[in-house]
Amino acid sequence: DQEKLFRPFFRSALQRGKVPGVGLGLSIANKIVELHGGRIHLESSPAKGARFTVILPYERLEKATGHSRRRIVIIGGVTAGPKTAARIRRLDEDAEITIVEQSEFLSYAGCGIPSYLSGKVASPKALMSTADNTLRDVHFFEFIKNIKIMNRTRAVQIDREKKEILVADLVSRSQSRIPYDVLVIATGARSVVPAIPGIKNENVHSLYSIEDAERIKRLFSERRAADVYVIGGGLVGIETAESLMSAGARVTVLEKDTSILKIFDPDISHKIMEVLSRKGVKTITGITVLEIKKLDGKEMVVTDRGDFTADLIILSAGVVPNSDLGKAAGLSIGRSGGILVNEHLVTSDPSIYAVGDCAESMNPLSPDCRYLPLGSVST
Template identity: 40%
Template sequence: MSTEPRKILIVGGVAAGMKSASRLRRLDPKAQITVVERGIHLSYGACALPYVISEEIEDLDEVRQTANGTVRDEAFFSMVKDVEVLTRCEAVRIDREKQELEVHFLDDDRYQSMSYDVLVLATGSRPLVPPFPGRDLAGVCALKNMDDAASIAKLVEPGARAVIVGGGLIGLEMAEALGSRGMDVTLLEMQEQVLFGILDSDMAEHIHRVLRNAGIKLHLGEALQTISGQNDQVQKVTTTIGSYPADLVILALGAKPNIELAQEAGLNIGPSGAIAVNQQMQTSDPNIWAAGDCVESYHLLNHQPLHLPLGSTANKHGRIVADAICGRPAHFPGILGTLLVKVFGLNVGRTGLSPEKAAQSGFDPVSIFAPSPDRVHSMRGAKPILTRLTIDRESRKLLGAQIVGPGEVAKRIDVVATALSFGADIDQLAQVDLGYAPPFSAAMDPLHQAANALRNKLDGLADSLSPLKLKQRLDLGEDLLLLDVRSPAEHAEVRMAGATLLPLGKLRAKVAELPKDKLIVPFCKISLRGYEAVRILHAAGFEKVAYLEGGLLGWPYELERGAPEVPITN
C-alpha cells in the first residue's frame, strides 16, 4: 500500500471548491491539495453582491472575508489551510486515462499537465446570455462574480437609466439595489409575472405591486429583441412591445452550468444539462467528484432532476465531497428548491412544490392561502405575512409552501422545509411545538393557523377559493355572490367591486334573503369572518359556499376606495 500523500486537484475556488479543500485538509492532514481557479477572487459570497451594489455591504472585499475580517486569498489558504491555490489558472483538459489535468496559466500563456489521484470539479455556472445583438456594448452587464459587481458599481449614478432584463431572483435584487441608489429602473420580464416557475401568479402579484409602488417601471410579457447603442456604448433596449432608453443594462436571465470540461472528458451529463453525480457527489468516473453550481440535483419530493444553483447547496456539496473522498459515510439526499428574496421590504420565500408542479408530479394537491400577523397583532412592529400551504389530499403529506409579506417569512419557510425533509403531514405541522412569545409569534403561529385552515378545507368543514381562482371566475363572468361580511366602516374604507355588504352579525337574520342557486363567496379582511360565514350558511342549508382565502389583505388585484357604489344589505 502506497504511503505517498494523495494528490487532490480541485477545479474552482469559490464556494464548493474551497469548502471541499478546507474540509479535506481537516480530514487528511497529509494530502497534497491544489486548487485551480481561473479568476483572482476566492471563497466569496456571490449572493451578497447585489447588496454591495446597494451599499448595504460597504466594501466589496467584505464578501470574501472571514467573520473576523481576514481576506480569504491565496496567502490565507496557504498559511491557514495548507492548501495551494493557483489563481489566473484555467483548467483546459482532463486526461482520464493518465489521470492528468492540463491547465493554462493565463498571465504568462503557459500550459502544464498536473497529475491527480482525485479530481474535484467545482466549475460553477455562468450567466445565461443568449446571442442578442448589442450584448457586447459597454454598459451591458451580468452579475455573477466580484469583477461584475465592481464594473456595475462604477456605472451606478442617481438619475441614470437602468434596464434589467429578467424578473428572477437576481433581477429583483438588482431592481431594489439600483432603485435604492436613485436610478431610473425599468424591469423587463418575458413572462406575465416575476419569479415565473417559483411562485404562483397571485403570489407574484404582491411583488408586482411593491415594485410599482417603489417606482420600478415593470413591463411583463415583453421579450428582449435587441440592445443598441452608439460609439460602443449602450443607449436603448428594444422588446417585442417597445423601446426603453438605457445607460446601464443588467442581463438577469438565469444561469448555465459550466460543464464543458466534464463533457469533453466524457463524463455523464444529466437531463437537466448539469453534471450527473451520485449521492456521494461522484461522477461517472470513480476518481472524479463534482460539486456546486455545475452539478445536477434531485428534488426530494418528486425525485426529478433539476439544476438550481445556490450557495447554500454548493457548501453542502463541498463537505459531502470531502467526506466521501476520505471514506466517511456521507450522502447528499437532494433539494427542496428552498428560496428566499427581499424586494423593497417585501419578504418572499418558497420551498417544496407549487400546486401546479405537484399535480404534474402525480400528487393530488390541496392548498390554502392564509394571512396572519407575524407576531401578536397588538405588538408594535407586527407585520402581515401571506402563507400558501400545499399538501397531498390522500396522504395529507406536506408538499410545499409559498410565503410573502413584510413580516418574518424566513423562519416559517425554514420550518416547512424542515418538515418536508422529514416527511411530515399537515396534522403534524398543526401540532408542532413552535416557540411562542408576543415579540416573536402569536400563540398560534401563522403556520399553525394556515395548517388548521387547510385541515378544515380537507375535512369538508369549509370550501374556499384562492385569489387567483376567484379572479378567473370573475373574469369569465360567472354569476356568483361576493358577500362582504365586514363592518360598514371597513367597507367604506376599501372594498371589492360588485360585492354585497352584509356584516357577520346580521347574517343569521338575513340568511333567508340570500340565493341558494348561485355560489356565495364570503370574505372579510383576512377571511376569518368569511370562514364563520361559511359555517353559518352551511347550517342554514346552503351548499354552494366557499370563502375567499386571504380576504382583502391577500387580494392582490384592484380594489375600490372612497365612497361605495356597491349594494349594501341593511
C-alpha cells in the same frame, strides 16, 4: 449516569448547579476521537474521581518508494470549491489539496454581489470575509488551512487516463500539468446570454462574478447611468434592480413571463411588485425584448410593447451549468447540461467528483436528477 455522559447537553443532576458549562465538552471530544477511529474509555469511582483514556488506532507508516499522500485537485475556488477543500482538510490532515481558480478572488458568496453594487458591501474583500472579519484570501488558505491556491489560473483540459489536468497561468501565459488522485470539479455556472441582436453591445452586461460587478460599478460612476434596464425578473435580477435603485438609478425590470420571481405563487409575486413600485423600481411583465440598438452612446431596447432608452442594461436571464471541462473529458452530462453525479457527488469517473452549480442534483422525491443552482442545495 456514565452511559449518558457523552450525550450532547447532558449534565449530572448532582453537579448541575455547582460546575458551570452546558454539557458539550465530552460529547465533542468523543466525536473527534470517533472520527479518528478511536474511542474514549471511562473509569470512575465514587469520591475518588474519574479517569478518561483516549484509545486511538496505530498504523505503522512504511517508507514509500513513490508518492504516498493523496493528491486532491479542485477546479473552482468561489463557493463550493473552498467548502469542499475545507471539509477534506478536516477529514484528512495529510492530503495535498490544490484549488485552481481563474479569478483573482476566492471564497465569496455570489448572492452578496448586488449589495456590492449598491455600496452596502464596501469592497470585494468584505465579500471574502467571514463573520469575524477573517479575510479568506491566498494567505488564509495556504497558511491557515494548508491548502495550495493557484488563482488567476485556468483549467484547460482533464486527462482522465493520465489523471492530470492541464492549466494555464493567466499572468505568465505559461502552461503546466497537475497530477491528481481525486479531482473535484466546482466550476459553477455562467449567465445565460439570450440570442437577441445587439446583446453584446458595450453597455450590456451580465452580473455573475465580482469582475462583472466591478465593470458595472465603473460604468455606473463614469457615465452616470441614470436609466438602467434589467432583463430578467428572477432572484438575482430583482436584487440587482433594488441595489441599483439604492445607488441612485431609475430602474426598470423587463420580464417575459406574466409575473416576476416564478419560484413564488403569483399572488406573492404581485405583492413583491407592489413593494418594488413603492421603492421606485418599475416592473413590466409579459414583455419580449426583440433587439438592442446603439443610440448616441446609449442603448435602445426594442420590445413587442414599445422602445425604451437605457444608459445601462443588466442581463439576468438565468444561468446554465459551466460543465464544458467535464463534457470535453467525456463525463456523463444530464438533461440540463450539468455534470451527472450520484448521491455521493461522484461522476461517471469514480476518481472525479462534481459539486455546486456545474452539477445536477439528486431529487429526493424521485429517481430523477434536477438542476438547482442554489447555495443551499449545491454546497
